[in-house]
Amino acid sequence: MSEQQALPEEAKDFWEQRYVQSVERARGKAGKFLQEFVSELAPKRALELGCSTGDDSLWLAEKGWQVTAVDISDHAVQTAQRLAQEAGLASKINFSAVDLAQSFPEGEFEFACALYFQSPYEFPRAQILQTAASRIVSGGHLLLVSHASGPPWGKQLHQHHVFPTLETEINDLGLNKTDWEYLDLSEKKRLAKGPEGQEAELKDNLIFARRR
């Protein structure tokens, strides 16, 4: 049996340390599923939960969306703000460092996304996602993508993670079928690269829904 990796007591400290110590820029490009599902939508107001260093919000802003983006890490948000400035997109994105377990941004949105919005700490994820869904206007879309498995190179940390099934995610989200239609519900596979260039096939859950 392997030892559990000790985590800081507070989630905020964990994410802060992670971004300060090892994540200069999370991906450097928008997520594959965001590009695939959102490219054709008419850009209006978008919300991103757990925006990290802003790759997905920057892409949305480039596509013409007015973006509200939040993350618990001050450092990640500062990096995201700097990247938005450098890209000339600062006026299109309102980034803020917020613990979504404590407060939620104001407003209504035509699109909201939570991409791998997961944490090794217990937090009211389902409730946060339900709140996001409740802020989407009629005709608007919701995109949720989550890790359904962890990479072999992250075994110690992933002992603390919950990897939900698609069914659990759908139940937790609890979208009312009278108000919502699912446009895609699937388990996706993708190839990921580890810190030493090693590759592994990972599983993701994807939910793409439209408010009627």
Ligand SMILES: C[S@@+](CC[C@H](N)C(=O)[O-])C[C@H]1O[C@@H](n2cnc3c(N)ncnc32)[C@H](O)[C@@H]1O
């Ligand atoms: C696994 S990362 C995913 C980041 C990014 N969305 C992506 O696709 O790469 C989860 C993100 O959620 C943020 N996060 C975790 N708990 C949070 C909370 N309670 N409130 C706001 N953000 C949180 C973390 O700081 C981190 O950036």
